[in-house]
Amino acid sequence: MYTLYYSPGACSLAIHTLLIESDQPFDVVNKNDLEDFSTITPLGAVPVLKIGNELIREGAAQALYLIEKHDLDLLPKAGSxxxxxxxxxxxxxxxxxxxxxxxxxxxxxxxxxxxxxxxxxxxxxxxxxxxxxxxxxxxxxxxxxxxxxxxxxxxxxxxxxxxxxxxxxxxxxxxxxxxxxxxxxxxxxxxxxxxxxxxxxxxxx
Ligand SMILES: N[C@@H](CCC(=O)N[C@@H](CS)C(=O)NCC(=O)O)C(=O)O
The missing domain is CATH 1.20.1050.10 (Glutathione S-transferase Yfyf (Class Pi); Chain A, domain 2)
Structure with a gap:
C-alpha cells in the first residue's frame, strides 16, 4: 500500500499518474489539508511517497522505483x-x-x-x-x-x-x-x- 502526499497540479501529479498506471492500492493526502506537513518532510515539498514505513522524497526516485517495481512500460529496456x-x-x-x-x-x-x-x-x-x-x-x-x-x-x-x-x-x-x-x-x-x-x-x- 502506498501513500502519496501531493498538491493539486504540482509535480506530484506525475507520481499520481504512475500510481494509477501501476494498478496498486494507494491513498492520496493533499498536503494543504495537513496542519504540519513538515512532520512528513522538512523540505515542505511534494511529492512524498510512503512505501511501507519508508518516506521517499524525490519525484524522480519515486518514478523510477514505481516503473521498476511494477514493470510499467514507460522506459526502454534497462541497460539499453x-x-x-x-x-x-x-x-x-x-x-x-x-x-x-x-x-x-x-x-x-x-x-x-x-x-x-x-x-x-x-x-x-x-x-x-x-x-x-x-x-x-x-x-x-x-x-x-x-x-x-x-x-x-x-x-x-x-x-x-x-x-x-x-x-x-x-x-x-x-x-x-x-x-x-x-x-x-x-x-x-x-x-x-x-x-x-x-x-x-x-x-x-
Ligand atoms: N526535487 C524535488 C522538487 C519538489 C518540488 O519543488 N515540489 C514543489 C511542487 S512542484 C513544492 O512542493 N514546492 C513547495 C515548496 O517547496 O515549498 C522533486 O523533484 O521531487
Missing part, C-alpha cells in the same frame, strides 16, 4: 542506450525544466514590487521558452521525446507545461510540444489523475 537517452530526458525534465518554473514560483512569492517581479518572471520565462524549444526540436522528429512510445519523461514535461497558466508572462510552446501535450493529457492514467486532483489541463490548447 535507448534507456540512457530516456533517463537523460527524464532528468532534463526533473532537474532542468522543473527548476526553470521553480524560479518563477519563487519570484511570485518573494518579489513584492510588481515591476521587479514581472521583470524576473520574464527572464525566467525566457529560460523556460528556450528549454521548450529544445523539446519542440526533438518532437519534430519523434512522437514522444524518447521515440514512438510514451515515456515517464513526457508525463513529467506535461505536468510542468501546465504551470504556465500561473504567470502573467508568455512561455511559448511549439506546435510539436502542444501535440505531445494533447496526447499525454488524454492518456487515461494522466486524465484520471487530473480529474482526481480537480485540475484542468490547459497547456495543450
Amino acid at each position: 542506450p535507448d534507456r540512457a537517452k530516456a533517463l537523460e530526458w527524464l532528468l532534463f525534465g526533473n532537474a532542468t525544466m522543473h527548476p526553470a518554473y521553480s524560479k518563477m514560483f519563487f519570484s511570485l512569492r518573494a518579489i513584492s514590487d510588481e515591476a521587479s517581479r514581472h521583470e524576473a518572471l520574464q527572464v525566467a520565462a525566457g529560460v523556460a521558452g528556450k528549454l521548450w524549444a529544445l523539446v519542440d526540436k526533438q518532437l519534430a522528429k519523434t512522437r514522444f521525446v524518447t521515440g514512438d512510445k510514451l515515456s515517464v519523461a513526457d508525463i513529467m514535461l506535461a505536468v510542468y507545461a501546465n504551470w504556465g497558466g500561473y504567470f502573467d508572462v508568455d512561455i511559448p510552446l511549439g506546435a510539436n510540444v502542444r501535440r505531445m501535450l494533447a496526447e499525454v493529457s488524454a492518456w487515461p492514467s494522466f486524465a484520471k489523475a487530473l480529474a482526481a486532483e480537480g485540475v484542468e489541463y490547459r497547456a495543450a490548447a
Whole structure:
C-alpha cells in the first residue's frame, strides 16, 4: 500500500499518474489539508511517497522505483542506450525544466514590487521558452521525446507545461510540444489523475 502526499497540479501529479498506471492500492493526502506537513518532510515539498514505513522524497526516485517495481512500460529496456537517452530526458525534465518554473514560483512569492517581479518572471520565462524549444526540436522528429512510445519523461514535461497558466508572462510552446501535450493529457492514467486532483489541463490548447 502506498501513500502519496501531493498538491493539486504540482509535480506530484506525475507520481499520481504512475500510481494509477501501476494498478496498486494507494491513498492520496493533499498536503494543504495537513496542519504540519513538515512532520512528513522538512523540505515542505511534494511529492512524498510512503512505501511501507519508508518516506521517499524525490519525484524522480519515486518514478523510477514505481516503473521498476511494477514493470510499467514507460522506459526502454534497462541497460539499453535507448534507456540512457530516456533517463537523460527524464532528468532534463526533473532537474532542468522543473527548476526553470521553480524560479518563477519563487519570484511570485518573494518579489513584492510588481515591476521587479514581472521583470524576473520574464527572464525566467525566457529560460523556460528556450528549454521548450529544445523539446519542440526533438518532437519534430519523434512522437514522444524518447521515440514512438510514451515515456515517464513526457508525463513529467506535461505536468510542468501546465504551470504556465500561473504567470502573467508568455512561455511559448511549439506546435510539436502542444501535440505531445494533447496526447499525454488524454492518456487515461494522466486524465484520471487530473480529474482526481480537480485540475484542468490547459497547456495543450
Ligand atoms: N526535487 C524535488 C522538487 C519538489 C518540488 O519543488 N515540489 C514543489 C511542487 S512542484 C513544492 O512542493 N514546492 C513547495 C515548496 O517547496 O515549498 C522533486 O523533484 O521531487
